[in-house]
Amino acid sequence: MPVSDADILNAGILIVDDLEANVKLLEQLLRSAGYVRITTTRDPHSVCALHRVNHYDLILLDLRMPGMDGFQVMER
Numbered sequence: 804m805p806v807s808d809a810d811i812l813n814a815g816i817l818i819v820d821d822l823e824a825n826v827k828l829l830e831q832l833l834r835s836a837g838y839v840r841i842t843t844t845r846d847p848h849s850v851c852a853l854h855r856v857n858h859y860d861l862i863l864l865d866l867r868m869p870g871m872d873g874f875q876v877m878e879r
Contacts, residue, residue, distance in 0.1 A: 812836075814860040818843045819850055819876070821868040829863060847871040851879050 816838060818829045826843045833841055842853060847868050854862065866873035 812838050813840055814838065815840045815857055816842070817850065817853060817857070817859045817862045819845075819847060819862065819868075819873070820865040821845050821847070822865075825865065847873070847876045850876050 816833060818826055818833075818841065820826050820829070823845060826845060830841055830843055842857060842859075844850065844853065847864075848871055850862070850864070853859075864873045864876060
């Protein structure tokens with residue numbers, strides 16, 4: 804079954820970055836492209852719980868964050 808543009812634009816996306824400017828920029832870019840299911844967080848510790856509830860299709864994850872880097876998030 805082919806994937807429609809509506810399916811793609813309805814993909815669940817989580818943006819994870821400790822810098823608010825990066826989060827806002829990525830969110831704005833994705834929304835202007837038509838994506839509608841976007842969640843953001845600056846707390847890498849919340850990623851697993853958010854993903855369990857929302858089953859994201861894509862997680863955009865900063866690898867260099869204080870306290871818990873992106874590699875540690877992926878290990879969890």
